[in-house]
Amino acid sequence: MKEFDVLIIGGGPSGAMTGIELQKHGFNTCIIDKASFPREKLCGGGLTLKTIELLDTYCPELDKSAFILGQSDNVDFYYKTDQITHTKINTPYFFTDRKLLDTSLIELYKEKGGTLLENTRINAKDINFTENVILLGNDSLRYKYLIGACGCSSLLTKPFGISRNDYFCVEARVAKETTEEQPFRIYLGPVQNGYGWYFPKNDHDVIGVGGKNTNKTLPKQAELFFQEVTKTTGLPSKGAFIPSGKKINALSVMDNTILVGDAAGFIDPITGEGLYYALLSGIFASESVLEASGNPKRSLQKIYTCKCSKIKKNMKWGYLYHKFLHADTVTPYFIKALQDHPHFVKYYLEDVISTYRFNYKNFIWKYFIKIRKSLHAQ
């Protein structure tokens, strides 16, 4: 039997970040992943400035040129296929390929001395939560703390009646439309409760759509949307689940077992951005393990839940706005508001999405304060 302080199931960004931070503090950790790295992962690969800043702060050794495949400070919003706005922003958006980003993170984890078990799929029946042991064929791994970083897979959450597979995304890789720098595009309206995106990268572009998969019609809607935008039929596409952001109360399944990233349901409910929260929750998880191990009377579950309360609050408000904006009676006014208030679009992209300088609870009134101040200044 091998013994580890912390076992992490899943080597995506949330698991790798948890492992990197724990290794820095001298813990003996092991990441187990069903895949082997480098591995493909379906994702738009959009990285906001706050995500880049988080990587700069916690992983300054990372060579960003190894995984950043483009950036853009121009954003076009469309309603269906009609362009409704063009916005130049001061906080560029970056684009990556997950194969490259995830490999960079996992390599850094290994450099910090972490153990990586690849090609090893864990099944729920292999985990003995009371003995703190995971069975691997004839071998077994004992842990003090277990981190669920296995994405939307229901491995750790299903036995406890939690599912993260709320929304579905479909994405396709397309040939570059132009070699000139171009805006990235957001398409409102192609699917129920979701949106479409077109992200330019250095040697290819990606088009995708995500939202509610009512009656499993989303793949068909995606196909029609891809056809309308790219004027190409039969683009090879793939689909994957993301959480919707609504069930965020279960951040742990046992006192020594906590969930990070998609497994915890962490996502921006409006944009579907998951990478920022995946990394941030990994940092919080490692800090929580550090605090709990230093004081056995303190509960890991409670420390972690407390650290994540800001994420949960922002998601709660984001989810309310998401529901409101997607109500049939509201959407047309929302589209009109985007067209009529370019300053608001810029503010929303820079001060909310890019940076979370203002959160979903207070961004509307902060906007009015900002406008009033600028009118006074004139």
Ligand SMILES: Cc1cc2nc3c(=O)[nH]c(=O)nc-3n(C[C@H](O)[C@H](O)[C@H](O)COP(=O)(O)OP(=O)(O)OC[C@H]3O[C@@H](n4cnc5c(N)ncnc54)[C@H](O)[C@@H]3O)c2cc1C
């Ligand atoms: C189409 C699409 C587009 C997206 N676009 C964006 C975007 O542009 N920007 C953004 O910020 N977010 C985006 N997201 C969301 C983002 O991909 C996720 O939030 C992010 O991957 C979460 O990271 P994670 O580490 O929690 O999980 P994952 O990245 O899913 O990693 C989970 C890991 O666990 C492993 N695993 C799973 N089950 C097991 C098992 N049983 N045993 C062992 N290992 C296991 C997997 O192999 C995987 O390596 C997108 C998602 C989709 C589907």
